[in-house]
Amino acid sequence: MVVTAYSGVLPFMMADWHMTAAQAGSIQSAWHVGYMSSLFAVGLLADRYGPHRVFFIGSAISACSALAFAVFAHDHLSALLLYGLAGLCAGASYTPGLQLLARNAEPAVRGRAMGLFLGAASMGYALSLAVVAAFSHAQHWRLGLLVAAGCTFAGALLTVPALRRMRPPAPPAGKGTAREGTWHALAETVRDRPAMAGNWAYAFHCWELMALWAWLPAYLVASAGGAAPWQGAGIALAAFAHLVSVFGSIGGGAASDRFGRARIMMAASLMSLCMSFAFGWMWTWPLWLLAAMAAIYNLLAIADSSVYSTALADVVAPHRLGVAYSVRSVMGFGAGALSPWVFGLALDWGQTRFGLGSTYSWVAAWSSVGLGALLGPWMIVRFGRLERGRRGR
Template sequence: MKSGPQSDTAWLAELCLSRIGFALVFTTYSAALPLLKTDWSMSASEAGLVQSAWHVGYLISLFAVGFITDRIGAKQTFLAGGILASASALLFAFFADGFVSGLLLYGLTGLCSGASYTPGLTLVSERFVAYQRGRAMGWFLATSSLGYGVSLILSGFLMPYTGWRGAFIATACGPLAGTFISFWTLRATPNVVHARGEEHIGGFALLSIWRNKPAMLLIWAYVFHSWELLGLWAWLPAYLAVSITHGGNMTVQAAGIGAMLTALTYITGMAGSIYGGALSDRWGRTKVILWGACLSLVCSFTFGWMMALPLWLLVAVAALYNITAIADSSVYSTAITELVPPQYLGAAYALRSLLGFGAGVISPWVFGLVIDWARGEPLRSETMAWGLAWTSLGIGAVLGPLMTLKLRRMPEA
């Protein structure tokens, strides 16, 4: 590990704490979706489109901050992004009041939120050596899951008392706290800018990554992984809320309970990030990716057909789904640092984010389209509608393990 005024453990813990704050705004919409769908008179596809607007903004942000990180350093990018994330979250919380304003302001919030992710991964990569990097990445991403879970618990608790707007205002305070913590944590961390020639800039860097076959196989595997994971995160609270009402009219109480139950599955999913990263340090990156991807595919193809299960059992399956779906996330983030030179790392994260979160933009929208289509057919039940929607996540993710198998056969793996 690299030396510094703080111990590496304390530094990582503080960085993870700031990430929890930034993550609080990521899942509030998912928690409030059943209520917003009614209050804003949205169809399921429109509700999914608002979630997709977040992902559009987020992927643009991640693509941009990759190059910005290479140019001005991960520390400066992380800190500046925190300020923008705080402002945009408050704008949505106070001024979103319908489908159009929600679409635009949630997209803006996503656009301002990317700097807490890939620059954070770069900071971890710079701090830790390779044989400890997987575990450190795992903790960083696990605390993201904790932030998502805390957001859902807080939203689920507040919505019956303050409505959905009160929940958004409360979680918008998270990025503010995260920004203050990150300024303190990184006060003595050097801002590393790798020396670059003309061939390392912009399109030249992207072209180099595109020609790097092992890196591209890993990136494509991540794309299919993102389709599944981001669709899961967008629609799980609504699915559990619908299962509570047995397909009947949605209530504030059902939406709140659905959000809090989803939070439990997110927090449980922390184990997937931590152990996935740690196991990849011991067993190898591609082996852990394959296991995680295949197990989560089984969940995608079966979970939607389980609506009639007892609620406790459905939540247990949802927790398993979250663990398997996120187990390889930290491994993708670690493996890319070992397949590309450091001066290309920002560009590699940028391309990965563009393609991966591009899939995440489409996935929740397609999920909603499938529900609307299935409900429009007289012979299809509510269970069939949700079963087909969850199956769409598996269909989109099925190529991921094939990309990983091809990578596994290469000496770079």
């Protein structure tokens, strides 16, 4: 609920605080820097103390940090720091969740299980944007952030019955053994060629996906003219695009169980790349048609997200899966931290060069998304070849 809350209020914050596009993008980037850092740490902690405990404690801390952002952010600097803190606290519900699913779902249905997990996340993103749109239009954008933060507390409470359904955690290793095992697992993961090829493909995927999530609401609002009656509608349409992506996560995960991980990753990657280079040219389209294309773009961009997680679980031994997810998270969300800021820089440049209302400024911004993800298909091919070679042995 807090991941997309900022992107829902981004147009209003830019107007109220007189921020440039680069400044606005830097706040979303701060989230991803914090999130990336926490994902690395909680992967190591989950291997040592068990994903059950880390998942529960992290969910509670994440809810508190979301509330702090909603209450205390009042300018660019405070929002940068507080949203970065929210990202730092939020990672504990992601990597341990993937580990729990990998442990509790059989390989034949693991892709669908992880697709449902990420599909639930997409539903939260959609609900968050819908809440922000409704309250920003009727009252004030800060009230929308407060409601979204309140929902994260409900999510933390729901972890209790969820964890009761899981298999009991394995007994934690001794301190010395855990420390030695962590560094050994980290070295093994870095030397694991199929795992690292998949991680690089995931990094290029995140560059594209994180920029899309950060800037889609602002793009739809700007395309509608930015007038007050259309601001809520633009954000609501972005929420609809996230809702459609639920089916992308579930469908992509289930398809990978049937047709193979690399094949689905490649198909989704190529189609979403085409959308990245085409989306900016749609700036002058009617809003309903642009929103429909945004939904398709979101669906394609997220269709392979769960597949990367499942593919890593397929090629990495369970005892170092948390470490492997940590390495992947640093790579993926490191790229995702940069892309919203680079998007903002490209947009500022385009608006200076071509004017505020020019299509070319948005073409430049969305093209930066596609350019950063171009090497993804090559890494997917490499992953597929290495993974087949490992199975052949």
